[in-house]
Amino acid sequence: MNEKQHLTMKDIARELGVSVATVSRALSDSPSISRERRQAIQQYAREHNYFPNVIAEQLRHSKRNPSRAIGVIVPELVHYYFSSILDGIEAEASSRGYQIMVAKSNESYDREVQICEAMLKNKVCGIIVSQAKDTEKYDHFEHLASAGVPLVFYDRICPALNASRVVVDDYMGTMNAVSHLIETGCKRIAFYGASMNMVIAKNRFNGYRDALYKHGLTLDESLVRICDNRADAERITPAMMRMENPPDAFFAVNDETAIGILTVVKRLGYNVPDEVSICGFTNGFRATVCDPMLTTVEQRGAQVGKEAADILIGLVEGTLPADHAEKRIVKTRLVLRGTTRHP
Amino acid sequence: MNEKQHLTMKDIARELGVSVATVSRALSDSPSISRERRQAIQQYAREHNYFPNVIAEQLRHSKRNPSRAIGVIVPELVHYYFSSILDGIEAEASSRGYQIMVAKSNESYDREVQICEAMLKNKVCGIIVSQAKDTEKYDHFEHLASAGVPLVFYDRICPALNASRVVVDDYMGTMNAVSHLIETGCKRIAFYGASMNMVIAKNRFNGYRDALYKHGLTLDESLVRICDNRADAERITPAMMRMENPPDAFFAVNDETAIGILTVVKRLGYNVPDEVSICGFTNGFRATVCDPMLTTVEQRGAQVGKEAADILIGLVEGTLPADHAEKRIVKTRLVLRGTTRHP
DNA sequence: TTGAATTACGCAAACGATTGCACTTATTTA
DNA sequence: TAAATAAGTGCAATCGTTTGCGTAATTCAA
Numbered sequence: 069m070n071e072k073q074h075l076t077m078k079d080i081a082r083e084l085g086v087s088v089a090t091v092s093r094a095l096s097d098s099p100s101i102s103r104e105r106r107q108a109i110q111q112y113a114r115e116h117n118y119f120p121n122v123i124a125e126q127l128r129h130s131k132r133n134p135s136r137a138i139g140v141i142v143p144e145l146v147h148y149y150f151s152s153i154l155d156g157i158e159a160e161a162s163s164r165g166y167q168i169m170v171a172k173s174n175e176s177y178d179r180e181v182q183i184c185e186a187m188l189k190n191k192v193c194g195i196i197v198s199q200a201k202d203t204e205k206y207d208h209f210e211h212l213a214s215a216g217v218p219l220v221f222y223d224r225i226c227p228a229l230n231a232s233r234v235v236v237d238d239y240m241g242t243m244n245a246v247s248h249l250i251e252t253g254c255k256r257i258a259f260y261g262a263s264m265n266m267v268i269a270k271n272r273f274n275g276y277r278d279a280l281y282k283h284g285l286t287l288d289e290s291l292v293r294i295c296d297n298r299a300d301a302e303r304i305t306p307a308m309m310r311m312e313n314p315p316d317a318f319f320a321v322n323d324e325t326a327i328g329i330l331t332v333v334k335r336l337g338y339n340v341p342d343e344v345s346i347c348g349f350t351n352g353f354r355a356t357v358c359d360p361m362l363t364t365v366e367q368r369g370a371q372v373g374k375e376a377a378d379i380l381i382g383l384v385e386g387t388l389p390a391d392h393a394e395k396r397i398v399k400t401r402l403v404l405r406g407t408t409r410h411p
Numbered sequence: 412m413n414e415k416q417h418l419t420m421k422d423i424a425r426e427l428g429v430s431v432a433t434v435s436r437a438l439s440d441s442p443s444i445s446r447e448r449r450q451a452i453q454q455y456a457r458e459h460n461y462f463p464n465v466i467a468e469q470l471r472h473s474k475r476n477p478s479r480a481i482g483v484i485v486p487e488l489v490h491y492y493f494s495s496i497l498d499g500i501e502a503e504a505s506s507r508g509y510q511i512m513v514a515k516s517n518e519s520y521d522r523e524v525q526i527c528e529a530m531l532k533n534k535v536c537g538i539i540v541s542q543a544k545d546t547e548k549y550d551h552f553e554h555l556a557s558a559g560v561p562l563v564f565y566d567r568i569c570p571a572l573n574a575s576r577v578v579v580d581d582y583m584g585t586m587n588a589v590s591h592l593i594e595t596g597c598k599r600i601a602f603y604g605a606s607m608n609m610v611i612a613k614n615r616f617n618g619y620r621d622a623l624y625k626h627g628l629t630l631d632e633s634l635v636r637i638c639d640n641r642a643d644a645e646r647i648t649p650a651m652m653r654m655e656n657p658p659d660a661f662f663a664v665n666d667e668t669a670i671g672i673l674t675v676v677k678r679l680g681y682n683v684p685d686e687v688s689i690c691g692f693t694n695g696f697r698a699t700v701c702d703p704m705l706t707t708v709e710q711r712g713a714q715v716g717k718e719a720a721d722i723l724i725g726l727v728e729g730t731l732p733a734d735h736a737e738k739r740i741v742k743t744r745l746v747l748r749g750t751t752r753h754p
Numbered sequence: 755t756t757g758a759a760t761t762a763c764g765c766a767a768a769c770g771a772t773t774g775c776a777c778t779t780a781t782t783t784a
Numbered sequence: 785t786a787a788a789t790a791a792g793t794g795c796a797a798t799c800g801t802t803t804g805c806g807t808a809a810t811t812c813a814a
Contacts (some may be wrong), residue, residue, distance in 0.1 A: 074558070076800055087764045092802060102762060117554075122532045123473060124800035127466045127769045135466075137533065138510070146491070146496040146713075147695070156514050162526075167533055170513045172501050182506075189465050189482065190510055196685050211460075215417070216674040329698050334702070353491070357700040359677070370489075405722070418772060430794045435772060445792060469771035470799045 075118045084112060095120075125189070125369055134364040134384055139192035141183055143175045143224075147353030148323075149369045150198075153222060156373020157196060164381055167192075177202040184208045194218035194380045199226055201266070218383035218390065222276025222376045226321065227267055232383065232394040238268050241365040241400030242275030245280075246319055246401060248363075250283045252409040254317035254345050257285075258308060260295040260329070261321045263371045266387045272321060272349070296321050299330025309336055316344060317408075323348040323355050323364055330358055330407060346407040371398050416511050418461045419530030427455060437708030447481075463635070466602055469534070474582055475726055477511045481720065482535035484526055485617045486518045486543055486567075489694030491666075493541075499716020500539060507724055509536075520545040527551045537561035539724045542569055561726035561733065565719045575726065577718040577739040584708040585710045586625075588690045589662055591706075591745060595752040597660035600628075601651060603638040603672070604664045615692070617665060638662050644671025652679055659687055660670060660751075666691040666698050666707055671749060689750040703749025710743050714741050 077091045079087035084091075086105065092108035098295065101383050112120075116278075126135055138161050142150050154170065161168050169192055171183040176348055180200050185208075187195055193218055197209075206228055213231070221233040223368070259276045263268040273292075280287055289307075290311070295301055308315060318333075320326035324346030330340060338344045340360060348355065352384045354364040375396050382388035404410060420434040427434075429448065437444045437452035438461075444452075455461075463694075464675035469478055483505050485493050499512065504511050510534055514526040523543050529550075530538055537560055540552075549571055556562055556574070564576040592600050602619045605612040624631055625628070638644055646661070648671065651658060661676075665671035669691030673683060681687045683703060691698065691707035698705040717738050747753060 074800095078800075085476045088801080089803080091763075092800095093763090100762065105762085119528075119532060121470075121473070121800050123466055123478075123534055124769090125802085127464075127470050127771095127799090128468060128801050128803095130464070131770060141768060144502060146490070146494045151489045151494045154513075155515065158488060158513065162514060167512050167514065167529060169510050170497075170501065171505060171510065174499065184509060189462060191464075191466055226814090236742075331702075353696045354700045357697045358675075359702045417770095421770075431771080432773075432795080434771095436793090437770090443792065448792085464770050467799090468772085470769090470801095471771050573806060661765095725812060 074121065076114075076121065077118075080109065080112055080118060081117075084109060087209075107200060128297075130191075134193035135191045137190070137192045138166050138168050138380060139183075139187035139190075139195040139197075140168050140170045141173055141180065141187075141195065141197040142170065143173050143198055144210070147168075147171050147363070147368055149223075149350055152367075152369025153198075153373040153376070154284045155375045156370035156375075158373075159370070160377035161381070166377075166378075173200040175200045175202055175203070175369070181208045184212055188215060188217065189211065191382045192217070194220070195377045195387065196220045196222060196380055198223040200343050212330045216390075218380055220376045220380045220394075222372055224268065230393045232379050233393075234379065234396040234397045234398060235374055236269070236367050236399050237373060238271035239278075240276040240366075241349065241402075242272040242319065243279045243361075244402050245349070245365050246276050246279035247283065247348060248404070249317045249319065249345055249408060250279065250285065252341075252345065252411060255285065256288070256291060256313065257317040257319060258291040258293070258315040260293050260301060260325050262296040263294055272397050276319060291315055292395065296325055298324045298328035298331075303330050303334040305329050306336065307383050308339070310334065316347045320346070320348050323350040323352050323362060326362055326364065327358055329356055330362070341407050341409045345409060348407075352404050353407070355403070358407075363405045363408040364403055366401040366403050368400065379397045418459050423452065423455055423459075423461060423556075423609060427452060442581035453709075461707035462654060465675065467674050474535075476725060477536035478534045480533070480535045481509050481511050482521065482530035482538040482540075483511050483513045483537065484516055484530075484531075484540040485513065485535060486516050488513075488515050489696075492693055492710055495710075495712025496541075496716035496719070498715035500720045501716075502713070503717045503720035504724070505591045507631075507720075509663055509720075509724065510681065516543040518543045520548070524551045524727055527555055530553065531558060531560065531590050535560070536727045537563070539565060539719045539723055541566040543567075545602045557731075561723055563675075563719045563723045563726070563737075565715055567609060567611065573736045575722050575735075575737040577715055577722065578611070578714060579741045582618040583604075584710075584745070585615040585662065586622045586690065587728050587743075588692070588706075588708050588746050589619050589622035590626065590748070592630065592660045592662065592688055592690060592724075593622065593754060595688065599631070599634060599649060599656065599658045600660040600662060601634040601636070602662050603636050603668050604640040605655075606637055612664070619662060629631065634658055639668055639737060641671035641674075644668045645675050648672050648675040649679065650679070652676065661687070661689045663689070663691050666693040669705055669707065669750070670701055672695055675703070684701065684750050684752050691750075694746050698746070698748070701750075706748045706751040707746055709744040709746050711741050 077088045081088045081091045094106045106288050130257045144150050175182045219231050226232045261273050264270050332348050333344050348362050351364045351366035355364050379394045420431050423433045424434045437449045516523045562574050569574045604616050607613050644685050663674045669689050673689050676687050691705050694707045694709035722737045
C-alpha cells in the first residue's frame with residue numbers, strides 16, 4: 069500500500085529499456101529525444117507519479133543554483149508585529165517559489181548562534197533576521213556573510229554591520245503621532261520607550277523630542293520613562309499621574325504599553341481622551357478592542373516582511389549585487405481612534 | 412574576502428595528501444585512522460571551519476535517514492491561536508534538533524495542494540497540518556501518506572482520514588463554559604458558532620446543547636447563530652437584543668466574536684456582566700484588553716503544537732509505529748474574568 | 755555510392771559524502 | 785624464517801540527477 073521507496077529515474081529507465089540520461093532529458097523536454105520516446109517517458113512518469121529528488125537535484129546544482137529555502141529568524145512568534153512580518157515574508161517567498169524555514173531566537177544570543185549554524189547546515193539560500201535583544205556580538209552574522217549567505221535585517225538591525233535592512237520609519241512615525249497630540253491641545257506629553265541601546269528605541273525618542281521642539285515645547289525629563297510592556301506601565305503610571313503637574317498625554321512605544329496606561333488612567337477616573345490622550349505604536353489586535361479604541365501608529369509588518377523577502381531574493385538571484393547593502397524604510401501611518409481628540 | 416565555495420572533504424584531502432575516505436573517517440573519529448592523522452585532519456577542518464554539506468549527507472543517507480525538517484501548514488499566520496501552535500511546534504522541534512518549514516494555506520484548497528507538493532519536493536520528514544476551511548478532498552493528503560510521509564493534523568482535522576491528530580477538548584471546554592454561565596444565573600444563553608461542517612464547530616455546539624440539557628434548560632433555536640467574527644457579531648447582535656425575550660448571556664466560538672458582542676451590548680446600555688454575561692473561546696491578546704476583561708476558554712495552542720510535534724517526531728523516528736494513528740486531546744481551561752458573574 | 759549532416763540515444767563523470775573491501779606495511783606468533 | 789594477525793589507508797561504488805561528449809543509425813546531397 070505504502071511504497072516508501074520513491075520512484076527514481078533509474079526505475080523508469082529500467083522499465084522502459086532506456087538509459088537514465090534519456091529519461092532525464094525526456095522529462096526536461098529536451099528536443100534531442102524523439103517525440104515518441106519523450107511522450108512515452110513523460111506519460112509513464114505521470115502515471116506512476118514520479119517526482120524528482122530535490123536533494124539530488126540540489127547536490128548536482130550546488131555550484132550554480134542555491135536552494136530555495138529562506139531562513140527566517142524571529143525573536144518571538146506569538147506577537148502581532150512579528151507574525152505580520154512572517155506573513156509578509158511567507159507571501160512574497162511563496163509567490164516567487166521559495167519556502168521559508170522559521171526559527172525563534174527567544175531573544176537569546178546563544179540560541180541565535182545555534183540557529184545560524186543549523187540554517188547554514190540546512191543550506192538556506194539566505195537569512196532574514198531581527199536580532200535578539202540580547203545580542204551584542206556579530207561574529208555569527210559575519211561568519212554567515214563570509215560564507216556567502218546573503219543577510220537581510222528587519223526591525224532590530226545590526227548597526228555595526230553594513231548589511232541590507234528594512235525598518236519602519238520610527239522617527240517620522242513618532243514625530244507625526246506626537247505632533248498630532250500637540251495639535252489636539254496636549255501640552256505635557258509623556259514618553260514610554262524601550263531601552264535606548266536599540267536603534268529603534270532611539271529613533272522613536274528622537275521623533276518625540278523633535279516634535280516637541282518643532283512646536284516650541286520643552287523636553288521634560290521627568291516625563292520620559294523606560295517602559296515597554298503592560299505590567300510595567302500599570303506599575304509606574306499611577307505615580308506619573310500623582311505628579312504635581314501630571315501629563316495630559318502619553319506616547320507609548322507599543323500598543324501593549326498604551327493599553328496598560330489606558331487601564332490605569334481610566335481606573336484613576338480620568339476621561340480619555342478629554343483629560344488624557346494616549347497614542348500607541350503597532351496597530352495590532354489590541355488596538356480595536358480596548359475602550360475607547362486606541363489611536364496608534366500602524367507599523368505595517370506585512371510590508372516590512374515583503375520588502376525583506378524581496379531584497380533577499382534579489383540578492384540570491386543576482387538582481388541585486390551581492391556586496392550591495394540595500395536599505396529600505398517602510399512608511400508608517402497614523403491611525404486616529406478614540407484615545408486622542410480629533411482636530 | 413568572501414569565499415563562496417565551501418570547503419569540502421576533497422579540499423582537505425588534497426591539502427593534506429590523503430584520500431577523501433580517510434578524511435571522512437577521521438572527522439567521524441573512526442578508530443581505524445591513526446591518532447596523529449585523525450587529529451591533524453580534525454584540526455585542519457576546525458581551523459578552516461569546515462562543515463559538512465548536508466545535501467550530500469542526506470543524499471547518501473536518503474535510504475536510512477530522513478531529513479530533519481518538519482513541514483507545517485497553517486491556515487493563517489497573523490492569528491493568536493495559530494501563532495501559539497506554531498510556537499509550540501517550533502519549541503518542541505528545535506529542542507529535538509529539527510527545523511520547521513512553514514507555509515500558509517490562506518484557507519484555500521488549491522494552495523494547500525501546492526504546498527504539499529512543495530514540501531514533498533523539499534523532502535520534509537513529515538507534515539503537521541490544519542486543513543483549510545475550503546478543503547473537502549483529501550487526495551493530496553492520501554498521496555502524502557502513501558509516499559510514506561507521516562502526517563499529523565491539528566485543530567481542523569480530516570475526519571475521513573484515520574490519521575494522527577491533536578485537538579483541544581472543544582466539547583468539554585464549551586460544556587464547562589456554558590455550565591458556568593448557567594450556574595451564575597443565566598437562563599437564556601445565545602450561541603454564536605461557526606458553520607457546522609467543521610468538526611470543531613459541531614463539538615462546540617454539542618457541548619453547548621448538552622450543558623443546557625444537563626441543567627434542565629431547553630434549547631431555543633432562535634438563540635443559535637452562525638457567526639464567527641467581529642463584524643458579523645456587531646451586525647446581528649442588535650437584532651438579537653431587540654427580541655421580546657432577549658438573551659442574558661452569550662457564548663461565542665472565539666474571542667473576536669465575543670468582543671463584537673461586548674461592544675454592541677455595552678453600546679446598547681446593558682451592564683456586563685450583571686445584565687448580560689459573555690464568554691469567548693481562545694484566551695488570546697484581546698481577552699485582557701477589553702473592558703471588562705473577557706471570560707474565555709483557554710485553548711492552549713502552544714500545548715497543541717507541542718503534542719503535534721511530539722507525535723510527528725515519534726512517527727519519524729519510529730518510536731511510534733508508522734501505521735498507528737495517535738490521537739491526543741488537549742484539555743481546555745476556563746478563565747474567569749469580568750464579562751461573567753462569579754459564584 | 756560515398757561522405758557529410760542530422761537525429762537520437764548511451765556512456766560516464768560530476769555534485770559531496772559514506773562505507774565495504776582490498777591492499778600495504780608493520781608487528782606478532784609459531 | 786615463514787606465516788598469521790593487526791593497523792592504517794585507499795579504491796571504488798553508492799545516493800539520484802544532470803550534461804558534455806561520443807557514436808550508431810538514418811537521411812541527405814552530390
